[in-house]
Amino acid sequence: MVRFCTRYWSVIVPLLAAVLLALSWGHELGPVMVTLVTAALVGAVLSAVHHAETVAHRVGEPFGSLILAVAVTIIEVGLIVTLMLSSGEKAASLARDTVFAAVMITCNGIFGLSLLVGAARRRIAVFNSEGTGAALATVATLATLTLVLPTFTTSEPGPVFSASQLIFAAVASLVLYVVFVMVQTVRHPGDFLPVEGSAEGDIEIDAVADHEEPPTGRQALLSLGLLLVALVGVVGLAKLDTPSIESGIAAAGLPQSAVGVVIALLVLLPETIAAVRAARRDRVQISLNLALGSAMASIGLTIPAIAVASIWIEGPLMLGLGATQMVLLALTVVVGVLTVVPGRATLLQGCVHLVLFAGFVFLAVSP
Template sequence: MVTRLRALFTQWTALVPVLAVVLLAFTWGRGLPGVLVALVTLVLAGAVLAAVHHAEVIAHRVGEPFGSLVLAVAVTIIEVALIVTLMADGGDKSATLARDTVFAAVMITCNGIIGLCLLVGALRHRVVHFQSEGTGAALATVATLATLSLVLPTFTTSKPGPEFSTAQLTFAALASLVLYGLFVATQTVRHREYFLPITRKGEVIDSEDGAGPSTRAAVISLGLLTLALVGVVGLAKGVSPTIESGVENAGMPHAVVGVIIALLVLLPETIAAVRATRRDRVQTSLNLALGSAMASIGLTIPAVAVASVWLSGPLVLGLGPTHMVLLVLTVIVGTLTVVPGRATLLQGGVHLVLFAAYLELAVTP
């Protein structure tokens, strides 16, 4: 009976990504009535769960930290395509979309996902353990990327408004690519051991228990993961007009659209991170969270820099004072969380309160 249920679930996770892409092909660029929006939302949720399943298969095959890197990069690449597409369609009103979505990704990952994982882990294991060397390096890279790309444009004077000049944007794009490339090399080659899960005695766990899937199964999962993520992001774009209408009708700022899109896109990583925490693999959860934040900045900024060549509207990247305060507080709190290499309920609660404050200020600035 268990074998049959497992086979049924595996078939389900294979069918839903295909269904999501087919539905995307039929709905792309069209206005969606209420019933179809409900169907798209249902399939989108199924695609998220399927993406998590296939990401875990790949992670089990290739091991850490490669597994979390695959999911983070795959999600971010498609997220970047979504941002550029929405900016091309939105005109001047989408001038802040890249900034809002990237900053939302940073706050969701660094406070929402990390806080949730620390809370779940501490409830289950009292104290969670991770490697401060690798996590600290990831947090430092995220802080540097966020400051160069989202804070400095507010203070530069070459161009009016919180915008970069062409030369400054080019530098920010190149710096983002260089830093992200250096981090990936550090994480996967030179100091891979800093990003592996550890036991409560500090011993490194270099592989998961049990036999891993075959190479063929991992390749199939990689293809289905790609389909699932294309479906997630594409269907999220399909329901974005409904989201925008709902935000406008509720009298909320347009920046809330970027928050909702980031929440939808980051759902696979959130679920995967919580599952890793429940297995007492908190380091894997932190790799997913900070890797996603890093990839979101490191790949989005170069992409929008290239896209700005043909996009006619302005590109506003600089954060306002409120968001800068939240970013600084996030970096400080994140540093204090990371340095000991262990955390309790308190640290998880602090990060979640910061995330709740961000959501509150996004809705009522």
């Protein structure tokens, strides 16, 4: 029995998470159920990574890294909209806090961790500067249009867009995201593929995973289905944990914006683990595709969805960042450009991004 569970854990865990989600939905959770939900959440994250890697191996790059980023973001959007509809004015800034947290986590946390792991293995992490630079430029444009401009517009009081401005931001975000996906997958896919070789040529590359037989079409379809089930479990169980998170944050005297940070951290766990695994296999480009692709999808899909949902959401929709957040975003973009342009990075660049991420987390809990 133990051997059976060990072999088929990636099938059993998502199904158990879905069953637990169905049984717990709409009920107040006691301490025991909170513990079970948390354990199932961790298991769903690990199984999501496993199935995402299986699907990615079957379809190849750059489609593989795109699948996990889009799947996670679509369900993240559902979580944000659900919480905003249920919480009303209390969640006016939830979309902004979660999207900004996702950008900082991906562009500094996942980005820096991938560079650190890649450089630690081969002393220098190499990647394609053309594709990575294009992705970073798109993320910077999306973040500025949707998160920075609302602070300075004057049509509406406060850091909010007017109806017409929100429509423009939503359409522009969706157009930029669709064009980027077309460039990544159709026009210039080579710009987003791993770069072979580095200056440290005497270090042997562990490329066993690259030579494994890809899964069959049936296995890939099964993994795709289980990936969706696992991701639904991740976001659904995270939503069940949200009241406990909110009460814990309130008891600790932390600002309400910390809720968005915690939600983004939970939802982005599968991509973080997948990115680190790719970096350990000397596939740093795949890690960066995941990081920047997730940031781009988080803005490009969330803002249009929020614009549509604003028809039913009561109260203002606060999208504009504060001064501290804008400084962190500007510093992230500048440092990211300096990191990407050479097409290679050392431990230093990875540590710089991780320190920026640590600064974001610290200022989120202690503004």
